């Protein structure tokens with residue numbers, strides 16, 4: 001059977017980087033092809049080529065048997081190839097419906113945008129995704145997970161024959177992931193072919209029909225997917241065997257480094273607080289995991305400790321036993337706090353600036369010499385970070401926006417670490433990070449803790465929380481619902497505590 005979409009012998013170079021050398025992929029109608037590979041392997045680059053973002057240097061792309069070269073993503077969309085980008089691409093200042101129908105809003109017969117119809121159509125699409133999002137709300141008011149859903153709705157609004165999903169679940173909760181998988185199954189039945197990029201291999205048994213693996217820009221494996229071949233796939237990806245599980249080494253727990261008492265963050269506009277009278281302690285040398293479903297208040301809690309919700313916040317925060325008032329990044333630095341945020345594009349990085357500048361941005365006083373930024377010191381620190389975190393970049397001068405998604409995430413961590421914090425707040429630290437690098441980051445967190453750092457890490461990945469934490473705190477609807485020691489926690493018990501009581505039946509169903 002003629003494949004829906006096929007790419008062969010594709011190469012693409014960027015200044016200083018050969019992103020693809022001999023890559024390709026085949027998409028069959030009604031099947032999902034899982035595209036795997038380490039950070040920087042070239043996955044997103046090939047997807048950009050397939051969807052008309054830029055042309056390849058060499059190679060051929062065929063759509064329904066005919067050679068094509070899409071002028072731009074719009075042309076690809078109209079032909080039936082839709083892509084959901086890894087980095088969200090919505091316009092924050094526009095509504096959900098406006099984003100979905102951007103550039104092709106339905107018009108009234110007077111030539112004006114037919115808002116009523118646009119909102120109705122958007123509502124219908126969102127309902128198909130089982131998402132209760134108000135189509136008239138501004139996208140910037142949505143959290144990452146909800147924004148991701150809007151992107152998917154947008155792609156589906158074109159009658160896509162091929163749908164490309166670049167790490168769609170990296171910001172979704174388990175419930176939302178299930179919803180997405182339901183949509184994927186229905187799309188398969190309708191004959192839609194899909195390319196699905198992920199670093200979460202656990203997802204594949206549920207959805208994958210075929211598997212394609214890139215290593216350093218080269219196509220190294222393609223076959224039908226078999227769950228039993230998982231370790232073989234990992235070997236192809238990273239070029240060596242990897243033991244999969246990570247175990248935290250047992251360290252000694254020091255004095256309380258961070259004490260939070262009755263912390264409350266009011267919800268803008270009123271209603272139940274985002275964070276509701278939360279109290280806990282993190283000791284020096286300890287890794288405390290913070291688990292919760294989307295909307296549980298994990299991010300808001302970390303942000304509040306970091307002083308980002310001043311004016312809407314009550315409660316007390318002690319650092320080494322002394323009360324602190326954090327009014328912003330400057331105070332946080334002085335207090336020895338660092339935050340590596342969840343949304344690397346919005347709060348984490350300046351994409352147009354270099355790796356070196358981004359790394360030292362939060363710790364300028366560490367690179368100042370006689371009142372000036374010492375370029376030498378800055379580069380020295382960047383080189384350090386690039387080595388420790390194995391950041392794949394041609395140089396420290398490369399613009400962060402040109403790095404692959406997972407490597408951008410590593411720069412966010414490097415930036416936090418460069419402040420030499422005593423307390424490290426991590427929000428989804430391994431989002432979009434490949435399996436090898438994930439293990440490296442876990443090992444680093446383990447090491448920082450053993451050097452006496454207090455680490456508070458929020459994650460929606462249960463295995464990560466269970467593997468990494470000495471203690472686990474569970475949030476549901478802004479409240480602390482449970483606390484487990486490492487040896488007491490199980491997936492069951494933690495998940496159970498995370499499900500708000502009145503929603504329990506809904507989520508389990």
Ligand SMILES: Nc1ncnc2c1ncn2[C@@H]1O[C@H](COP(=O)(O)OP(=O)(O)OP(=O)(O)O)[C@@H](O)[C@H]1O
Nearest residue numbers: 014019039040041042043044045402403404405406
């Ligand atoms: N616009 C660009 N300019 C310069 N280099 C780029 C650009 N886009 C990608 N690259 C480089 O090309 C290589 C492949 O990147 P790509 O984004 O395709 O990786 P990926 O497989 O999607 O990785 P990840 O899993 O981290 O998302 C990387 O070294 C990246 O830094």
Ligand SMILES: [Mg+2]
Nearest residue numbers: 044086404405
């Ligand atoms: Mg990518």
